[in-house]
Every structure is written in structure tokens, then in C-alpha cells.
Amino acid sequence: MDQALCRCQGYRAVTLATQIETEGCAEALPFLRLRGIAKKFDHVDVLRRIDLDVPRGSFTCLVGPSGCGKTTLLRVLCGLESADQGSVICDGLDITQQPAASRHMGLVFQSYALFPNLRVEDNIAYGLSRHLSRGERRRKVDALLDVVGLSGFSRRKPNELSGGQQQRVAIARALAPEPSVLLLDEPLSALDAQLRQQLRGELQALQKRLGVTVVMVTHDQAEALAIADRIAVMQSGWIEQLGTPFDLYCHPANRFVAGFVGRMNFLPAMVVGVGAVVLPSGKSLPLDTASLPKGTSVELGIRPENIALAEPGAGPGIALRLRVVVREFLGASMRLEGVHEESGAEIALDMPLHSGMVLHAHTHIEAFLPATHLHLFAAKP
Numbered sequence: 543m544d545q546a547l548c549r550c551q552g553y554r555a556v557t558l559a560t561q562i563e564t565e566g567c568a569e570a571l572p573f574l575r576l577r578g579i580a581k582k583f584d585h586v587d588v589l590r591r592i593d594l595d596v597p598r599g600s601f602t603c604l605v606g607p608s609g610c611g612k613t614t615l616l617r618v619l620c621g622l623e624s625a626d627q628g629s630v631i632c633d634g635l636d637i638t639q640q641p642a643a644s645r646h647m648g649l650v651f652q653s654y655a656l657f658p659n660l661r662v663e664d665n666i667a668y669g670l671s672r673h674l675s676r677g678e679r680r681r682k683v684d685a686l687l688d689v690v691g692l693s694g695f696s697r698r699k700p701n702e703l704s705g706g707q708q709q710r711v712a713i714a715r716a717l718a719p720e721p722s723v724l725l726l727d728e729p730l731s732a733l734d735a736q737l738r739q740q741l742r743g744e745l746q747a748l749q750k751r752l753g754v755t756v757v758m759v760t761h762d763q764a765e766a767l768a769i770a771d772r773i774a775v776m777q778s779g780w781i782e783q784l785g786t787p788f789d790l791y792c793h794p795a796n797r798f799v800a801g802f803v804g805r806m807n808f809l810p811a812m813v814v815g816v817g818a819v820v821l822p823s824g825k826s827l828p829l830d831t832a833s834l835p836k837g838t839s840v841e842l843g844i845r846p847e848n849i850a851l852a853e854p855g856a857g858p859g860i861a862l863r864l865r866v867v868v869r870e871f872l873g874a875s876m877r878l879e880g881v882h883e884e885s886g887a888e889i890a891l892d893m894p895l896h897s898g899m900v901l902h903a904h905t906h907i908e909a910f911l912p913a914t915h916l917h918l919f920a921a922k923p
Contacts, residue, residue, distance in 0.1 A: 571634070573598035573755055574619070574723065579628035581614055588614050590779040591628065601749050601756045603766035606776035606802070612759045613727060615776075619757065620647045620725050632722060648716030652728040654708050656700040662687070662711050663696040669719045686714040689748065706737045713745070717754070724749075726758035730765065738762075742769050763803050767791065775799050797841060797919035806843045807889045809860070809882075809911075810921065813838040819918070822885050827860060829918055839921040846877060848915035849891035852908035859912040864889055866905045880907065
């Protein structure tokens, strides 16, 4: 594998020193800069003045519900769509008006778009310069096949490959011209769950070894959390939050991000003063209310794994009596879906398997929501 990387000109295993240098200057000079990107289709705003910085050598995921604009943003980035407003800067060069063929970006589509009549080696070689000798083309194709783990498959046709193998060929073909950026549009969505999990790990490892800058669109939040350095969560043409997977999961900027990235439970409440909220049951709780005025309707959010069975002296928090309505086996744990009958709120909590096995539907439990794990969000209008 390492020898193949060395033979594949333009890509090198990223040394620690290079990584440190890249990460150190990434904030000051992003490799990709999108500023004020706006796009309309039939008078509908699909992108609303998007700003996005992508550090060199990073793996950035665009996530969001269908129709949020993530694929359109990727197409604007690579030049397949023109923006109505804004600019695209790559490595300090304004490429906003450049055609897709001149942007030096590799693109892998959801369908892979392999040529069915060409062998694997010819699919990969398709994007290579015609000025290369036959021997140079052969060496480069062999190196890329080795990199994506398909040595020995060069003479097969796409219909003789599995879905995962076709995806690897598509990535190798996109990498062949040594692009400055690799763009992936839902590259794993057509695969079964087990293969997707395997290939997302391989994709992440490949990106780290090559040090190529990657921007990927995915609808799968778990996929983005697993492989991305940074995630941009989009809704209705906006970026709601950009940050590391840890930041988005543990410190969501708003209710939408909290509910979209992972599972989040929500309870209605109201601000009754500086640093205090009250639940519909009348129970008050000290929480940081920031600058929200008294009388503001809010929602308290908490992850299922942060809820426990109530114990005496558990500290500040909320004790709720829940009626279990669904029990879901998750392998290492058991997820209980319960209803707080006073408010009608649906609450999910994750429990150790041995504890969850003895609880059944219609069982009543006392759950405890510790204040240290509660998030406060403005209520949906």
C-alpha cells in the first residue's frame, strides 16, 4: 500500500510535520472559501448567501434534510451549477467563473457513473492526460488500484463488480488526475448498511493517507459523525452550524441541529427569571437562560444516553414518571420510548441491556434528567 502511494504521483502520505503546519494555518488561510453563495431555481431560494471555509487536507461533510441545498452547494463548488451571487476561492484563486473542467476537482456521483462498456483500468484511466505514455498510464492505474484495494480487478467490467467495488473504482477514477479537491455526492447511499459501515472507514483512512481535501454530501448523520473532521448542518439554504462532530453533538447551536444530529428529547418550559425555568408541572429548575426575557417559551433538550433511572440525592435535575410504550433492542443497550403523561412529551432513554430487559411496555419508571446535561433552546414558533 505504501509503495503504491509513492508511485501515485502528486499524493504522499501526510507526515506529522505537514499536518501540524496545515492545521496551524488552516484558520488564517482556508484552502476553499465560499462567500455569499446564493442560488435560485424558479424563484425559489435554494442557497441563501452561504459562507463556508474548508481547511486544506480536511474531510468536510454537508448534511441536512432533503431539499436543504447541500447537493446544489456541491455542484456550485465544482462548477456544474453557476451561483447567482457570491464567490468560490480555491487556494487563493477566484474560480467562480471557471468551467467545471478547469477547476481541478474530482467528483464521485451517487450512481458512480462508470462506463459500463469499459474495463476497470480504462474507467480509471479515462481522466488521465493523453500526453502520458502507455507505460506511465499503466503504472498510475496500477498504483490507484492498489490504493483502493482492487489489485487484480483491472480487466473486469463494472457489471462484474459489487456495489462497494464499483464505488472504489469511481473514487480511483476521480483521484487519477490528482485533483486539488475530491467531491463526493452521497457515495455510500446505494450500499447495504454493513458494507456502508466498512467502506466509510476505508474512505476516511484513504483520505488521511493521501491528505486530499474532501467535501462530501450525505443524508446520514451517523456517517458524517463517524468520518468527518467538520460538519456543516444545512436547512432551507442556510448553514445552521459548522463545527466538529463533537461540537455539533454535544453543543448544538439551536433546536434544529440538536434534533437533526442524533436523537434529542425535548420538554416544554418557560423562562421565569434570570437563570430559572419552570416546567408545565410547576417544577422550577436553575439553568442558564442567557438573555432570554421572562415569559419566553423554551424547550429543554437532553440525549437518551444522558437519562438515568431516578435515584435519591441524584443532584439538580428533573425527575419524570414515564410510561414505557416501546422497547427497542440496540445490541449493547436497550432504548426505551416513554411518555410523560402530564405534558405528553415523548422521552427516549438508553439503558444497559440487563436493566432494560426486565422492563416491558406499559411499565411505569422514574427517569432522572440531570441539569448538567440539559440544553436550552428557543421554542419552535
